[in-house]
Amino acid sequence: MSIRKEEAKDYEIIYSVIKKAFDSTKHADGNERDLVNALRNGDAYIPELSLVAEVDGVIVGHIMFTKAKVEDTVVLALAPLSVLPEYQRQGVGTALIKEGHRIARELNYGYSIVLGSEKYYPRVGYVPADLFGIKAPFDVPRENFMAYKLKDDAGKVCGVLKYAKEFGILTVTCQKSGKKMKSAFARLTMTTLCQIHHLSQMLPGE
Ligand SMILES: CC(C)(COP(=O)(O)OP(=O)(O)OC[C@H]1O[C@@H](n2cnc3c(N)ncnc32)[C@H](O)[C@@H]1OP(=O)(O)O)[C@@H](O)C(=O)NCCC(=O)NCCS
Numbered sequence: 001m002s003i004r005k006e007e008a009k010d011y012e013i014i015y016s017v018i019k020k021a022f023d024s025t026k027h028a029d030g031n032e033r034d035l036v037n038a039l040r041n042g043d044a045y046i047p048e049l050s051l052v053a054e055v056d057g058v059i060v061g062h063i064m065f066t067k068a069k070v071e072d073t074v075v076l077a078l079a080p081l082s083v084l085p086e087y088q089r090q091g092v093g094t095a096l097i098k099e100g101h102r103i104a105r106e107l108n109y110g111y112s113i114v115l116g117s118e119k120y121y122p123r124v125g126y127v128p129a130d131l132f133g134i135k136a137p138f139d140v141p142r143e144n145f146m147a148y149k150l151k152d153d154a155g156k157v158c159g160v161l162k163y164a165k166e167f168g169i170l171t172v173t174c175q176k177s178g179k180k181m182k183s184a185f186a187r188l189t190m191t192t193l194c195q196i197h198h199l200s201q202m203l204p205g206e
Pocket of ligand 1: 021022024025079080081082083084087088089090091092093094095116117119120
């Protein structure tokens with residue numbers, strides 16, 4: 001198996017790898033591949049951190065890390081990660097994550113954040129993000145919102161993660177019946193926790 005940067009000529013194949021990987025899961029919403037296309041056209045895209053895994057010249061897996069922010073610090077959001085069903089459980093996903101981490105260190109990123117399975121990502125070092133002071137911008141079980149410290153000397157970060165706008169997570173404040181209401185709407189399409197699709201929350205204002 002080899003891992004390399006994605007190229008424009010790979011986009012169609014990557015699209016189908018993502019579709020096949022997520023079609024095989026219960027939690028997909030069919031938008032994961034469109035999310036990747038949108039991210040590629042946005043400011044958060046990092047060409048060096050969109051990788052494909054190849055076996056005998058055939059693309060069998062894909063991973064994308066994009067820029068996100070915690071306060072003023074740029075961190076990475078890992079999403080999505082896809083491996084063709086027939087190549088799963090052979091170490092492809094792990095290899096993609098580890099190679100991404102290696103490149104991310106070279107590029108001087110301090111943290112990678114993922115929303116996903118608490119059974120999968122800890123295998124490659126992820127721990128609940130709140131241990132670093134990083135909070136999710138939506139309600140999620142703490143064990144599913146994880147972070148990995150890429151560099152020992154990474155500065156401290158503290159605050160709510162702000163994903164690239166292409167993820168479609170936004171928070172608005174609206175006025176309703178004279179009362180201030182805080183409304184948070186999150187639309188996630190990306191991880192093993194994809195069952196969190198249309199997460200919306202209405203909180204009474206102060
Ligand atoms: C999740 C995924 C990327 C893992 O890739 P992979 O190449 O199969 O993973 P690896 O071979 O590196 O690791 C396999 C190990 O992880 C575990 N694992 C794999 N997928 C898992 C999941 N969704 N949840 C928990 N554990 C998982 C397996 O138990 C396996 O361990 P075992 O063989 O000792 O039992 C792949 O299964 C996939 O593409 N799934 C569909 C899309 C998806 O859910 N993507 C992740 C969210 S963005």
